[in-house]
Amino acid sequence: MKKPIYLDYNATTPLDSAVLEAMLPFLKEEFGNASSSSHAYGWEASRAVEKSRKLIAEILSAKKQEVIFTSGATESNNLAILGLMANFRNSRSHIITSKIEHKAVLDVVKYLETTGVEVTQLEVNKYGQVLPEQVKNSIKSNTRLISIMMANNEIGTLQPITEIGQIAKQHGVFFHTDAAQSFGKIEIDVDKMGIDLLSISGHKIYGPKGVGALYIRSEKPKIVIQPQQFGGGQEHNIRPGTLNVPGIVGLAKAAELMINLRNDETFRIKNLQKKLINGVLENCPQAQLNGHPTERLCNNVSFSFHNLNADVFSLGLSGLAISSGSACSSAMAAPSYVLKAIGHSDGLARTTLRIGIGRSTTEEDIELCMSKILQMVKKSQEISI
């Protein structure tokens, strides 16, 4: 059976072959434990880890010692939020986040709520944007942390991170951002953007799954993160455990490729995005683009279709690996909370498709995707009537 065309790059990406090449030695002959300081096996592993750390720090305009390695953006988000809030256990404190964060933030703050932390989940506008003014107005004397994602994984909307960072600084509140979708795609400068904590993931940038990193600001101000697990003291004791050397090398190689290819890839993928958006909107009056028309990830397209029966929707999309809603929510019966937050009814949320464009996507893939979507809508409309 022919495999469907992969257009779900916001869910995950394939490993780039150059990333695999960079990882292989560390899965084979360079197998040392980066903590083994008494012999060359350990030194080689440690050298590779520190080189990777330096590279990721440079991409963020951060310092090398401000980057620690984790198992992915989920862990980075958990560690950032739980580890920071643990400093304020004895006072009733407040977190500001949004309604459209990834579950790896929402479920963390939901948990914190059960421990007595106050949580404000900001509404977003119809494009999925948090308004800086709203952030400002929600700050209280006990607000400790603002956690707002850089780019949304379902609808691609970019948040006004620099403005939010400024507001956080002005009010002495710490600022975390989940950059799993945006890292490597848009330029990030943690100082200019006023970011104190930032989460990234390997498998969204053609790196391996199960590896990520957390940026932790070391000065102006110094952020203290309380460890959430205990062990051998690795990563300044903040995240102990034998380092995933091949994964870390792969994450850094993937990040390096993202930066080296960024200009060309952004241009090419943006054109494919435009082609798909215009093609569907022009030929399908029931289609609506979700997310912001311009302030969005270049590789995300999300459409909702009006007046279609959800039960027949997506029948006829065989041959395309795309997602309805987000990868994490589509298996569940409940409509996406992100789409609900931008004002969609349950029905409209259910007739939604997300197309993620990537490094190996061709013009032909996009043309085929477009014609399949148009066909599908036409068919399900006939059935719906």
Ligand SMILES: *Cc1c(COP(=O)(O)O)cnc(C)c1O
């Ligand atoms: C994928 C993703 C995550 C989870 O990352 P993992 O590395 O899979 O744990 C978190 N946040 C966003 C925005 C994501 O897109």
